[in-house]
Amino acid sequence: MMQFTETPPPTFHQISPFTSLLSMNKNQIHRTRPWPGFPTSKSALGSLGDAxxxxxxxxxCANAIESNDATLAQQILWVLNNIAPPDGDSNQRLTCGFLRALIARAAKSGSCKMLTAVANANANANANLAIDTHKFSIIELASFVDLTPWxxxxxxxxxxxxxxxVEGCSVIHMVDLSLTHCMQIPTLIDAIASRLEGPPLIKLTxxxxxxxxxxxxxxxxxxLGTKLVNFARSRNVSMEFRVIPSSSSDGFSSLIEQLRIPQHLVKxxxxxxxxxxxxxxxxxxxxxxTLCSFENPPTSSYRTMFLNSLRDLDPTIVVLVDEDADFTSxxxxCRLRSAFNYLWIPYDTVDTFLPxxxxxxxxxxxxxxxxxxxxIGHEGVQRVERLEPKSRWVQRMRNACFRGISYSEEAVSEVKSMLDEHxxxxxxKREExxxxxxWKGHNVVFATAWVPT
Known part of the structure; x- marks a missing residue:
């Protein structure tokens, strides 16, 4: 267990340039302690503030925490706390988020007295390490999702x-696995309501x-279901709503089980x-x-099982939209680098339009x-943010006997029109x-459409 001692933070006159740090190995860093102090002027902090x-x-810092080097971890955390204020520029705010996560991870390894002192060194910084996520009303969430094209x-x-x-179908059974609590559905209802052959019955699960x-x-x-049904009725669309309590931790197995028998009767x-x-x-x-190899035999990947189960349902179409990054290492x-080089994007985007x-x-x-x-702060089953890049999801879908279908020019035109609002x-860009x-040329989110082979 890592024990964090009450090592005082370095004083300002004990300066070791960051460029020298990067060229040192761990033993050299230990020999040149106390490290790191840094100048207080904004100009001198410029190089440290570089992304x-x-x-x-x-x-x-992550390596120091993993190798139980408490002294080095404390020193780097202290530096980060001073150069990455939560109200700084986008890079500083991003770094501040990672700082909090590293503190949370390190605190699990031993005494966190020093870490608390580091976190509170700046009165405006991380006074409360708990992340208080907001619970949205429907109106707030709709406005929230409209902020960016994310x-x-x-x-x-x-x-x-x-x-x-679904053109020509009189009944559409839509199974919505969405992070945004059906915020996509009203737009779909609006589009279906104006269909030339008349609106179908929508069964939303x-x-x-x-x-x-x-x-x-x-x-x-x-x-939420009541509100959606009422909204559909206002557009002269009949809708049935069903919610099935289900968990991603077992690959939505209860949802799959509930879908199997009704779908057989429908066919x-x-x-x-x-x-x-x-x-x-x-x-x-x-x-x-990477999780299943610890918890279960490697052959029991829940993602593989889930996609195979979807294929067995013989769906008309499967649409898969997700963030194009890899958080599975x-x-x-390695995971920190991947997350840092992806999550700068949302911080950068909000600087363009939100005070x-x-x-x-x-x-x-x-x-x-x-x-x-x-x-960063969790492992095992508690680490649920396990993004995979598009290339890996494409291979998973093909392995489950789906084939990709192209988006029409009309669909591409609609997406472009939406982006013009932002x-x-x-x-x-189109990839096959x-x-x-x-965002600024960097991949953010991908959208793929699939049918059974």
């Missing part, structure tokens, strides 16, 4: 693919996930009913192999901090059959 330098400091991109691409796939993953809603799924009794599986940023919460430093005092910005960044803490940094949302 690459902050990333290196975070990696060094979710709207997936909504627009998925709805376009779904509408094409929702997995009432048991995990508290942000964004969180302040009403029950039953209340024999109503040839015009379409089964739509809509997966919006939810499947990466299903455990994957069992190596903490610092905005409540929406606070909610937005709190949700990102929750993700950072889960990726900041100029957002872009769209798939669509990818970008």
């Amino acid at each position: 690459n330098c902050m990333e290196q400091l975070l990696v060094h 979710h709207r991109f997936g909504f627009t691409a998925a709805n376009a693919a779904i509408l094409e796939a 929702v997995a009432g996930a048991t995990e508290d993953v942000p964004p969180m809603l302040d009403l029950s799924y039953e209340e 024999s009794n109503n040839a015009t009913e379409a089964l739509v599986i809509n997966c919006h940023m939810m499947l990466h919460y299903i455990p994957e192999e 069992n190596d903490l430093a 610092r005092e905005s409540k929406q910005r606070q909610w937005y960044e709190t949700d990102i901090c929750w993700k950072v803490e889960n990726v 900041a100029a940094g957002w872009g769209l 059959d798939d669509l990818v949302l970008t």
Whole structure:
């Protein structure tokens, strides 16, 4: 167990340049202690405030925590606390989120007295390490998801693919596995209501996930269902709503079981009913192999089992939208680098349109901090943020006997029109059959559509 001692923070005159630190190995760092002090002027802090330098400091700190080097971990945490205020620029705020996560991880390893002192060294910094995520009302959540294309991109691409796939069907059974609590559905209802052949009956099945993953809603799924049914009625669309309590921790097995028998009856009794599986940023919460190798035999990957189960249902279409990053490594430093080089994007985007005092910005960044803490501060079954890149999901879908289908030019045009409503940094690119949302040229979210082979 790592024991954190009451080592005093270095004084300002004990300066060791960060460039020298990067060129040193661990033994050299120990020989040149006390380290690190740093100058107090903004100009002298410039190099330490560089994103690459902050990333290196975070990696060094993570390695120190993992190797039980409490003294070095404390010193680096102290530096990070001083150069990464929570109200700084986007890089500083991002680093502050990782700092909190490392403190939470280190505190589990031993006495955290020193860590508390470090965290509170700046009165405006991390006075409370607990992340207080906001519970949204329906109106707040709808406004929240409209802030950026992060979710709207997936909504627009998925709805376009779904509408094409269910054309001519009198009944649409949609299974919605969505992180955003059915916020995609009203737009789909609006589009279906204006269908030339008349609106179909919509049967909406929702997995009432048991995990508290942000964004969180302040009403029950039953209340949400009532609101959706009433909204559909206002558009002259008939809707049935069903919620099935189910957990991503076992691959939504109870949901799959509930779907199997009714779907068999549907296939024999109503040839015009379409089964739509809509997966919006939810499947990466299903455990994957790096966890299963510890908890279960490697052959029992819940992701593989879930996708095979979907294939057995013979759906009309499966839409898979998720974030294009890899948070699965069992190596903490590797996972930290991957998360740092992806999660700068949401921090950077909010600087373009939300003032610092905005409540929406606070909610937005709190949700990102929750993700950072889960990726960095937790392990095993408690680490649920296990993003995989698009290439790996594509291979998973193919292995489960699905084939990708291309988005039509009309769908691409709709996505482009939606992006025009947002900041100029957002872009769209096509990769084979798939669509990818970008920010300043960097992949952010992908949208794929699949049918059984």
